[in-house]
Amino acid sequence: MTKECDVCRIALPEAARFCFICGRPLAADAPVESGTEAWVDGLQTRLVQALDGRYGVRAVLGVGGMGVVFLADDVEHERPVAIKVLRPDLPADANGVARFRREAEIAASLRHPGIIRIHEVGSEQGLHYFVMEYVAGQSLEALLARRREEGRPLPVAAVARILRDAAETLGYAHDRGVVHRDVKPANMMLDAEGRLLLTDFGISKMAVASTGATTVAKLTDTGTVLGTPHYLAPEQALSRTVDGRADQYALGIVGFEMLTGQVPFDDETPHGIIHMHVNDRPPRVTALREDVPEHLADAIARALLKAPSHRFPSMRDFARGVDGRAAASARRWRTVRRIAATLLLLAALAGAAWAAQRAGFRWGTMRSLLRL
Helix, strand or coil: EEECCCCCCCCEECCCCECCCCCCEEECCCCCCCCEEEEEHHHHHHHCCCCCCCCEEEEEEEEEEEEEEEEEHHHHHHHEEEEEEEECCCCCCCHHHHHHHHHHHHHHCCCCCCCCCCCEEECCCCCCEEEEEEEEEEEEHHHHHHHHHCCCCCCCHHHHHHHHHHHHHHHHHCCCCCCCCCCHHEEEEEEEEEEEECCCCCCCEEECCCCCCEHHHCCCCCCCCCCCCHHHHHHHHCCCCCCHHHHHHHHHHHHHHHHHCCCCCCCCCHHHHHHHHHHEEEEEEEHHCCCCCHHHHHHHHHCEEEEEEECCCHHHHHHHHCCCCHHHHHHHHHHHHHHHHHHHHHHEEEEEEEHHHHHHHHHHHHHHHHHH
């Protein structure tokens, strides 16, 4: 017997708890493999022993494709934290450990209010883990799922704010050579005050500005597609070199989903979705929701263009487009150009009239002299 991942639509064994493509936990009511909870409990016991009283592990927050996340108390600093531990049931290869540690190291190098802070990275007693800021809130994925059930899309103003905050945070990462490569609602958190935070830099790449290559290229196999199918930029789906504009495309997909309640490309298989990303033109959001301002629809449409060179040059430009600053600036420049063109035309007409008047004066003078 098999079942499907709600996101990737890929057939999975009946006992599977996670999608093998995107790592998303499967439905809670799905049959669970015997002994699965036992290994999580066993992992928690090992973690408690490895941490040696520095953290008090309280509960399991989630289990994903790469790791298990626990809620814990930081004894020294008296604060709640989340501890992500590399899943021990994954194949014990150097690439998996390197990717897990890279997520922690890259995230720890980024200090921004919109990025969940990493407090500590460690390896103890065969366990690889990192301790991060605990966010009491919900994922954007959970929020969108609830709004879909209620038949209520997010307000346009809320969508614009989330997109703007995410774009500015990603722009900060891009300025430091980091491309997230897995921007999606599941990796976007909203805390109790509505603050947006980005999580899971597990497949991020540290770009080398001088060559466009990556410092971690050897950590992935050639031709391997990393990311979640519904949010993959065409160049990422084709395993080509990516930069920050791939994150912009993914954020455009997230914006489309927040406004319309659906992703622009969907199919029964990941390969079908990838084919649509590469070849199909997405619908315009205003065709599905009439109250979306034209400047916001334009920003999302531009972010979803197939060629990276046709998208916004940077995330800051995308943020300006989202909140209308780019459109307003373009309108101002058009107005200035029209005024300048009008003034030039008037100046040219005045010059022509003056020249004609001078020519008429000279001709009249010559006629008067001829009569003498």
